[in-house]
Amino acid sequence: MNHDAYDDNYIRSILNNVKSIAMVGASPVNVRPSYFAFKYLAQRGYDMIPVNPGHVGKELMGKPFVASLADIDRPIDMIDIFRNSSHIMPVVEEALKLSPPPKVIWMQLGARDDAAAEKAEAAGLKVVMNRCPKIEYGRLSSEISWMGVNSRTLSSKRAPIPTQGMRLSLNRTSFGGGQTAASDRAAKNKTETT
Amino acid sequence: MTDRLPGFSTLAVHAGAQPDPTTGARATPIYQTTSFVFNDADHAASLFGLQAFGNIYTRIGNPTNAVLEERVAALEGGTAALAVASGHAAQLVVLQQLLKPGDEIIAARKLYGGSINQFTHAFKAFGWNVAWADPDEIESFERAVTPHTKAIFIESIANPAGSITDIEAIAAVARKAGVPLIVDNTLASPYLIKPIDHGADIVVHSLTKFLGGHGNSLGGIIVDAGTFDWSKDNKYPMLSEPRPEYHGIRIQETFGNFAFAIACRVLGLRDLGPALSPFNAFMILTGIETLPLRMQKHCDNAKAVAEFLSTHPAVSAVNYAGLPGDRYNALQRKYTPKGAGAVFTFSLKGGYDAGVNLVSNLKLFSHLANVGDTRSLVIHPASTTHSQLDDAAKVKSGAAPEVVRLSIGIEDKEDLIADLDQALRA
Ligand SMILES: Cc1ncc(COP(=O)(O)O)c(C=O)c1O
Numbered sequence: 344m345n346h347d348a349y350d351d352n353y354i355r356s357i358l359n360n361v362k363s364i365a366m367v368g369a370s371p372v373n374v375r376p377s378y379f380a381f382k383y384l385a386q387r388g389y390d391m392i393p394v395n396p397g398h399v400g401k402e403l404m405g406k407p408f409v410a411s412l413a414d415i416d417r418p419i420d421m422i423d424i425f426r427n428s429s430h431i432m433p434v435v436e437e438a439l440k441l442s443p444p445p446k447v448i449w450m451q452l453g454a455r456d457d458a459a460a461e462k463a464e465a466a467g468l469k470v471v472m473n474r475c476p477k478i479e480y481g482r483l484s485s486e487i488s489w490m491g492v493n494s495r496t497l498s499s500k501r502a503p504i505p506t507q508g509m510r511l512s513l514n515r516t517s518f519g520g521g522q523t524a525a526s527d528r529a530a531k532n533k534t535e536t537t
Numbered sequence: 538m539t540d541r542l543p544g545f546s547t548l549a550v551h552a553g554a555q556p557d558p559t560t561g562a563r564a565t566p567i568y569q570t571t572s573f574v575f576n577d578a579d580h581a582a583s584l585f586g587l588q589a590f591g592n593i594y595t596r597i598g599n600p601t602n603a604v605l606e607e608r609v610a611a612l613e614g615g616t617a618a619l620a621v622a623s624g625h626a627a628q629l630v631v632l633q634q635l636l637k638p639g640d641e642i643i644a645a646r647k648l649y650g651g652s653i654n655q656f657t658h659a660f661k662a663f664g665w666n667v668a669w670a671d672p673d674e675i676e677s678f679e680r681a682v683t684p685h686t687k688a689i690f691i692e693s694i695a696n697p698a699g700s701i702t703d704i705e706a707i708a709a710v711a712r713k714a715g716v717p718l719i720v721d722n723t724l725a726s727p728y729l730i731k732p733i734d735h736g737a738d739i740v741v742h743s744l745t746k747f748l749g750g751h752g753n754s755l756g757g758i759i760v761d762a763g764t765f766d767w768s769k770d771n772k773y774p775m776l777s778e779p780r781p782e783y784h785g786i787r788i789q790e791t792f793g794n795f796a797f798a799i800a801c802r803v804l805g806l807r808d809l810g811p812a813l814s815p816f817n818a819f820m821i822l823t824g825i826e827t828l829p830l831r832m833q834k835h836c837d838n839a840k841a842v843a844e845f846l847s848t849h850p851a852v853s854a855v856n857y858a859g860l861p862g863d864r865y866n867a868l869q870r871k872y873t874p875k876g877a878g879a880v881f882t883f884s885l886k887g888g889y890d891a892g893v894n895l896v897s898n899l900k901l902f903s904h905l906a907n908v909g910d911t912r913s914l915v916i917h918p919a920s921t922t923h924s925q926l927d928d929a930a931k932v933k934s935g936a937a938p939e940v941v942r943l944s945i946g947i948e949d950k951e952d953l954i955a956d957l958d959q960a961l962r963a
Binding site: 373374376378379382383386452453475478481485486487488489490491492493494495497498499500501502503504506507518 | 541542543547551552553555556557558559561576583586587588589590591592598600602603604606607610611615616617618619620783784785786790791792793795798799802
């Protein structure tokens with residue numbers, strides 16, 4: 344699995360198929376990226392569960408915080424990890440102990456742990472690293488185009504009008520994989536300099 | 538469904554546009570409105586707090602403009618774009634994200650005269666200093682780098698003489714210095730050159746020229762390549778530091794590889810205000826749909842006119858990179874093999890008076906201060922845009938008394954050549 348560039352179809356199938364998402368490291372502070380993503384995904388109809396031991400007893404958009412993955416009372420399809428790369432492995436290890444295990448491990452923009460990814464993939468899970476599900480959902484549905492972002496998709500079909508709780512169609516025609524050529528170059532430069 | 542990369546012409550017609558959600562209108566509607574209703578108080582708060590994607594007020598964003606933004610981002614191969622009121626506004630908004638008073642930008646000496654003015658006077662007044670370097674001597678860029686350098690600015694094809702810049706060589710200097718390379722791609726358009734493929738981190742355009750292409754609408758755009766790491770050494774606090782404008786959001790952390798375009802929108806356009814009219818966005822979008830057709834015709838016509846002038850007895854020199862003997866011909870074949878653009882200069886044996894006469898004798902070419910129109914245009918810089926300079930300064934800026942600049946349109950080339958021929962003989 345190439346984790347530098349994802350095919351849009353891979354991301355699309357994950358976002359189309361998962362229903363419940365546990366967000367590890369979710370923050371109740373409304374300027375943190377995790378708060379943005381949690382709120383957006385909840386509004387797009389996902390069953391969201393905030394996981395953060397520091398905030399047990401509080402709620403995020405009406406959903407009670409839990410301390411750990413083991414405290415979740417229902418099967419979860421995807422774990423979205425809002426932690427630094429150095430904190431990924433223990434979360435993945437905990438996730439693999441769940442029964443049933445999740446189908447997808449998603450590491451947030453800026454987070455990447457190849458060893459943890461390998462472990463999850465060996466157990467049959469799908470892995471996405473260094474991406475934001477909010478941005479990817481907005482991109483594949485073209486909702487993000489309101490911000491002038493290149494969705495790298497085309498469609499000649501009438502666009503739906505997004506409303507609260509509505510899942511948008513992600514089935515636009517993608518062009519050229521999950522990356523622009525420039526992003527590939529940026530990733531390459533980063534590897535060269537580190 | 539498999540991913541395949543549509544061609545440039547398909548993107549020029551389709552990227553960013555889809556039938557209108559409410560009416561099914563196929564052409565992009567002109568959303569001529571200042572503001573957009575919120576669903577409820579929480580929706581309003583989410584939009585203002587940058588938590589949700591959507592429209593608030595046309596100074597910050599507009600659905601017609603958004604189609605233009607996504608289209609140009611797709612054509613340039615960038616992650617996102619921001620449309621603004623003019624090319625000059627694009628340059629202002631870009632540099633506002635990068636420079637604080639006392640900071641420096643290195644700029645190519647060969648730039649559109651208006652940009653030289655903007656950098657020399659207006660930006661100087663903000664405390665942004667410019668160090669000029671010579672694009673024909675790459676080492677001059679290297680020598681100009683200081684600890685205060687925050688960006689390098691060049692034109693891909695330079696106005697007025699149509700010279701070709703070695704983008705990759707200057708990108709290497711920028712990378713070594715740890716600063717972004719900004720390329721003004723106005724005279725090339727992405728049909729001829731895609732600067733991001735050659736190492737640019739930010740591309741700007743005057744949409745007023747070839748992209749709009751019909752001489753009817755001012756506009757500018759900023760394209761984010763998504764390549765630069767703004768948080769690396771805290772040199773760019775607008776992108777890496779918590780922003781008090783938005784209760785402490787860090788723009789790069791939140792928006793990843795399109796953070797620069799977002800910063801330009803929510804910190805630049807929102808607060809400085811040079812918004813593009815949706816009507817202009819519509820006109821420019823319509824122009825872009827035929828960009829590949831027009832641009833090829835512009836180039837083919839320009840080459841024919843340059844060849845004609847190069848053998849004309851009244852002409853002493855032609856600066857057109859598409860001519861085999863031109864000093865920029867090797868760079869042209871590398872960077873813009875489809876054609877050398879349509880803006881170039883030539884010199885008249887008869888000097889200043891011959892320049893004035895030529896302009897007044899032309900019947901098809903319009904005498905005006907613009908480039909990149911369907912119509913062919915002419916200007917004699919020494920008697921117009923550069924008339925306030927003394928002769929030495931005129932020569933230095935490429936506006937010697939005998940120099941005439943052309944912007945070749947998409948008319949029939951035989952008619953353009955006949956018009957020049959009769960005017961040179963008159
Ligand atoms: C290369 C170049 N850049 C920028 C500009 C400025 O654009 P605008 O007139 O849209 O502000 C021009 C205008 O002539 C230009 O030729």
